[in-house]
Amino acid sequence: MENEYDIKSIKEKGVDFEGLWFSSVSDEILDNPEDENGQPFTGLAYELYPNGQIIYFTKYKNGLAHGLTCEFYENGNKKSEKEYRYGQLHGKSIIWFENGRKKSEQQYEHSILISEKNWNEEGNLLNQYEIDTDSPHFEILESRRETHINLGRE
Secondary structure (H helix, E strand, C coil): CCCCCCHHHHHHHEEEHHHCEECCCCCCEECCCHHHCCCECCEEEEEECCCCCEEEEEEEECCEEEEEEEEECCCCCEEEEEEEECCEEEEEEEEECCCCCEEEEEEEECCEEEEEEEECCCCCEEEEEECCCCCHHHHHHHHHHHHHHHCCCC
């Protein structure tokens, strides 16, 4: 999409999330109910506030969030922007205060938090984190990396 935040473009290229279904046996999003042979959804899904503004949009691949997900405040300001891969947070995740200032920025790999910074509404850095290679989370990350390589997802 040329402008991923253009409401008209999102509505034209996407599907209202209310028309999609959750799988009862997995985290997948389906194009139809399971009893009507619902298949994993691939495409762009969105949801709207009553005023017509976008609540969020998410890209899906084979029923799982895969690509960019953006959330918005009702006034249209961006609330968050996250990257997913095969249903897992993977890449940068940014959250903003309603006033437009950055609240937090995280880096994920296979849904494991790698690093994080948090700010207050005035823009002052409150704290930051980086994964320790001696932590149990790092061991899980190494295992997930190997799994994704074995699945041909790297």
